[in-house]
Amino acid sequence: MADLHKLAQMLQELDDQMVACMKCGMCQAVCPVFAESLNEADVTRGKIALLENLAKEMIADAKGVQEKLNKCLLCGSCAANCPSGVKIMDIFLKARIIVNTYMGLSPVKKVILKGMLTRPALFNSLVSVAARFQGVFSTPVNEIIGSSCSQWLSPVIGDRHFLGLAKEPLHSAVPSLDSAPGASGLKVAFFPGCVVDKMFPRVGHAVLKVMAHHGVGVYLPAGQSCCGIPALSSGDRDSYEKLVAANARLFAKGRFDALVTPCATCTATIKELWPKFVDGFDATTKAQVLAMSEKAMDVNQFLVDKVGVTAVDKPTGGTRVTVHDPCHLAKSLGVRKQPRTLLGANRDYELVEMAEADRCCGCGGSFNLAHYEVSRSIGRRKRDNIVASKADVVATGCPACMMQISDMLSQAGDRIAVRHPVEIYAETID
Ligand code: SF4
Numbered sequence: 218m219a220d221l222h223k224l225a226q227m228l229q230e231l232d233d234q235m236v237a238c239m240k241c242g243m244c245q246a247v248c249p250v251f252a253e254s255l256n257e258a259d260v261t262r263g264k265i266a267l268l269e270n271l272a273k274e275m276i277a278d279a280k281g282v283q284e285k286l287n288k289c290l291l292c293g294s295c296a297a298n299c300p301s302g303v304k305i306m307d308i309f310l311k312a313r314i315i316v317n318t319y320m321g322l323s324p325v326k327k328v329i330l331k332g333m334l335t336r337p338a339l340f341n342s343l344v345s346v347a348a349r350f351q352g353v354f355s356t357p358v359n360e361i362i363g364s365s366c367s368q369w370l371s372p373v374i375g376d377r378h379f380l381g382l383a384k385e386p387l388h389s390a391v392p393s394l395d396s397a398p399g400a401s402g403l404k405v406a407f408f409p410g411c412v413v414d415k416m417f418p419r420v421g422h423a424v425l426k427v428m429a430h431h432g433v434g435v436y437l438p439a440g441q442s443c444c445g446i447p448a449l450s451s452g453d454r455d456s457y458e459k460l461v462a463a464n465a466r467l468f469a470k471g472r473f474d475a476l477v478t479p480c481a482t483c484t485a486t487i488k489e490l491w492p493k494f495v496d497g498f499d500a501t502t503k504a505q506v507l508a509m510s511e512k513a514m515d516v517n518q519f520l521v522d523k524v525g526v527t528a529v530d531k532p533t534g535g536t537r538v539t540v541h542d543p544c545h546l547a548k549s550l551g552v553r554k555q556p557r558t559l560l561g562a563n564r565d566y567e568l569v570e571m572a573e574a575d576r577c578c579g580c581g582g583s584f585n586l587a588h589y590e591v592s593r594s595i596g597r598r599k600r601d602n603i604v605a606s607k608a609d610v611v612a613t614g615c616p617a618c619m620m621q622i623s624d625m626l627s628q629a630g631d632r633i634a635v636r637h638p639v640e641i642y643a644e645t646i647d
């Protein structure tokens with residue numbers, strides 16, 4: 218069982234952070250899960266009420282507490298709208314660590330987090346085997362989106378329309394890189410993240426093409442691990458610490474000005490969560506983690522703010538593109554205008570805004586697996602807004618959002634492509 222002293226300390230920290238909540242209910246107005254269920258237990262105020270008696274509630278019904286806590290996208294919409302500045306995400310993550318440490322991980326999560334994610338070489342091998350055989354079990358359904366469905370896998374994945382694993386992941390095509398700064402005088406460390414590496418290597422290639430074009434040196438070390446968010450959001454602090462420490466050690470070997478990622482979730486995790494969950498590290502690792510966190514930056518932001526990419530004066534239009542703002546990019550990091558500037562740098566595209574561009578798409582990582590019907594209802598609203606914008610393409614800076622939006626558009630039979638802004642910008646470079 219858990220280290221009781223550590224758990225008691227975390228319970229105390231939770232109490233201290235929760236006193237800031239005035240129970241005003243402003244979080245209710247923006248919570249996508251509450252909008253579907255209209256259940257007070259699903260919104261922050263309800264969850265905080267539960268956590269105020271956490272120790273007692275855990276003894277009475279630990280499983281019930283775990284289920285209520287997990288019914289949340291961790292989208293941060295509530296935190297962005299909270300007038301008291303309650304550190305809602307910290308509270309939810311700490312509470313998940315407490316409850317899941319007390320309860321233990323489910324066998325499935327144990328296999329995924331402890332058996333696979335923390336062993337990147339094994340994880341890569343298993344994914345490449347799955348990529349080789351995926352065609353046998355799936356049928357392509359929408360060539361614009363590149364989605365497939367599968368009767369064989371429906372007991373596990375339901376009627377989802379999914380994007381296949383890449384035949385050649387980024388780490389196979391470009392195992393490592395360490396190039397010197399060119400004309401820009403800048404050098405970045407490149408952290409593609411698992412989903413870009415394994416499902417959207419084309420996004421990783423676009424990043425490398427753009428960096429080379431702008432004379433930005435790249436440090437891409439082999440053997441990168443996941444940023445740790447699947448472990449942290451599952452309350453598995455041990456796996457989280459293993460992943461973060463491995464990355465910190467690896468990147469400490471390089472010299473760079475910024476650590477760039479094309480994944481909004483990776484950026485927000487490295488930038489915002491890593492500095493908050495460092496107590497378990499020794500002094501050297503802690504310093505490496507904090508240094509990496511300090512330099513983390515979204516790729517759109519890096520290209521616009523540091524490299525100086527600007528929109529062209531007179532776009533000729535042709536292809537209409539709309540933008541979905543990932544919660545982790547817009548609400549957590551305040552990056553909203555840079556993806557639009559990057560798209561505006563391609564004169565073949567015309568930017569059309571959709572309604573509620575920054576409303577959550579409903580993915581939420583493992584939320585999508587555990588609560589697919591809620592996730593799909595939230596996603597349908599996003600799909601309707603995309604279709605109403607009359608766009609030919611929807612661009613978004615988070616590969617998880619790309620997967621969710623692809624599923625929603627594909628299930629509705631829409632012929633709208635889903636892309637990352639950096640891909641569209643990379644088209645301007647010969
Ligand atoms: S908006 Fe903030 S202060 Fe108001 S109820 Fe929600 S968490 Fe509490």
Ligand code: SF4
Nearest residue numbers: 248289290292293295
């Ligand atoms: S993080 Fe998102 S889903 Fe969770 S309570 Fe806040 S607004 Fe609702």
Ligand code: SF4
Nearest residue numbers: 410411412444482483
């Ligand atoms: S946030 Fe998602 S994509 Fe990024 S490293 Fe973590 S699991 Fe992989």
